[in-house]
Amino acid sequence: MKRWLPLGIFLVLIGFFAKGLFLNPREVPSPLIGRPAPVISLPVVGDAQRAFTTADMKGQVWLLNVWAPWCVSCREEHKFLMALAQSRTAPPVVGLNWKDRNRDAERLLAFTGNPYVAVPDDPSGRAGIDWGVTGTPETFLIDRDGIVRLKHVGPIDPVVWQSKFVPKLKALGA
């Protein structure tokens, strides 16, 4: 029986790997889920006179997308967000411009299109710290009462949208 042992161990490992393919190791559960969204009050990109605050979004279900012009996966995600912005049923998306020290966001959005209802500017990354941002892109779903309901780490694509966001949005009645 001993000679079958290596194969047995290997098959157990394979079982774990197969399971692992459907898990995301980067996704650490956010302590913000079920808690009120941290307050953001920042000038918006392109118009330093205007400010965005989280209070503006009260009463609607919305998404906070943390992105940066230097972030390559955000460019992938950008295509999906543009499509999302076209759809009438999708919630509004606020794009937190995170650690953009070179001030590239305005130029980039003018060039590639702007899927966001507002782009608060967070060059120092302070707002990101409040939200527990570890990298870009990350997306939060906030409900009508300003409670964080969902956090996704990594770019959103149609598959992620359908499997993660749509059920949650339905539950929230949005």
Add this chain to the structure above:
Amino acid sequence: MIPEIGTFALICSLLLALIQGVLPLAGAQCGRLAWMAVARPAAWGQFSFTLVAYGCLVYAFLSNDFTVINVASNSYSELPAFYRITATWGSHEGSLLFWALILAGWTVAVAAFSRALPLEMVARVLGVMGLISVGFLSLLLLTSSPFLRQFPGPAEGSDLNPLLQDWGMIVHPPMLYMGYVGFAVAFAFAVAALLSGRLDAAWARWSRPWTTVAWAFLTFGVALGSWWAYRELGWGGWWFWDPVENASFMPWLAGTALMHSLAVAEKRGAFKAWTVLLALLTFSLSLLGTFLVRSGVLSSVHAFAVDPERGAYILGFMVVVVGGSLALFAWRAPRMIAGGAFTWFSRESLLLANNVVLMASVAAVLLGTLYPLFIDALGLGKLSVGPPYFNAVFVPLITPALFLMGVGPLVRWKGDSLPDVTVRLRWALGVSVATGLLLPLTHEGYKPWAALGLAVSMWIALTVVIAFRERVKSLRQLASLPRAFWGMHLAHLGLAVGVAGITMVVNYEQELDVRMNVGDQAQMAGYTLTFMGVEQVEGPNFRATRGSVVVKEDGDKQFVLRPEKRIYDASGSVMTEAAVRPSAFSDLYVSLGEPLNAELTTWAVRLYYKPFVNWLWLGALLMVVGGFLAAFDRRYRVAARERAAAGAAAAQGA
């Protein structure tokens, strides 16, 4: 047009690999010479077409063809030409093609240097390698083609990851892949032996030089990776126990065990089943590494773009290759007859102990690497396993192996007398214990781990000296020693040097995080460092802020270190380029942190003093040289020539 030729060439090479994988194996099974004879030409054809495909990818990069998605996302028109070539293996798709090319390269090497082997064996070995190629080529064509296009192409590419724009990164992946893929040869020999049912000393002799060469390449690759991390990541570390590093370290440990167990199988005909199992495991661990890096099941600093579909494909491939070979092993194991007998104190038993310790270390590293995955898959939460686990488990496990390493080469096969060996080794034992106890006194703070490491290192070095003294009576004899003897002892000496380096740098490094104004001074390890401010410089595809730090040693000697902070034009990534002053006994390492005021006159600066850190890579280099020397020992060629002559005579007689 050229990228389409690349795709076409890949398809041709997949078809040839299929032929190479099926016909010769079938021929060997039912004794058809004509089918077996297909193996060599098919291998050459497969290699040629893969080479053409690779050439097409290089051309696409060199000509800045941004309609090719892979080029657009990994290159940039201002990228220096040699980085454009190395960018071909910087992405998931390109590196996979590179892997396939190296596999095809090893295959034709086996085809070319196996004239002395029986055709049946050659057919089986090349057949198994052909099947592995089929797996990789179809993975390329079905999920990861580097030749996919987009129209219209972007005007500019998004640049190669700046971390990869470094000399170490140019050489590290090819060497690493040579090692990983090289173990496929040992794997193929083992599977061929299992298929034929002839597990004699001959297969061990045939696969031994191949294994040693692959091991030498892997050693070089792992060492280069560590050297790159040290210079490029800007915080002076050289090993992080990151999942991807572990993925290269596990095949290295298993390959080391395999090399030693092959020695026993060749010389004494013992450990046959164990050696075959090790050959299967070593390559399986290489495949596991590929899976871990490319599937995204573990989070790592090295991750390629992650895609569950690719992960699933590689997993399926692993099930076939590893599962199939382990099942074959279980089926054939009863046929393997135990070899020559040996007593509890013999070279065999010491090598067995070495194998057990090495494989236990592999298990410990594997457990630590996969533990986060196990916990996550069982729904028990998220966690990560860091260096404290690995250091606590690995160091005590490997120390006995290092001690035995000194004894093994001096003990006779079959059986030796413990009192005799003790007498031969007693002065080495005395000197190394004394070194371990006394040498740390020359440094501040007595550290027991430093004592242990230095004693072990000295022990290995002294036993190498004893081995030479016992073997060589006059200097003239030195030249006539076989290369295998030189190789083994050089590699062991290399490990001693490496262990000394690791011990010193881990125990006695100094680190200083300081805030420095222009003109400020800091003291460290007898050096006086003065920060002279920063200037702006332009690189080919980046802008840099370059600091200068004047360093004064005791006395009047002084030199300038220039650490940089670079911003790459295309991606906007910020990179820290540390400035290192290397010397034989210590490195002085300076890296720029963040500016602390708007005028850029005050900076956070990190200073490191790294004693003996270069010994680590010097040791690895000695191991590499030792490996190559041993692999090219005369006896392999003589034996090959004799067999070839015998074969020719037999053919003439018939």
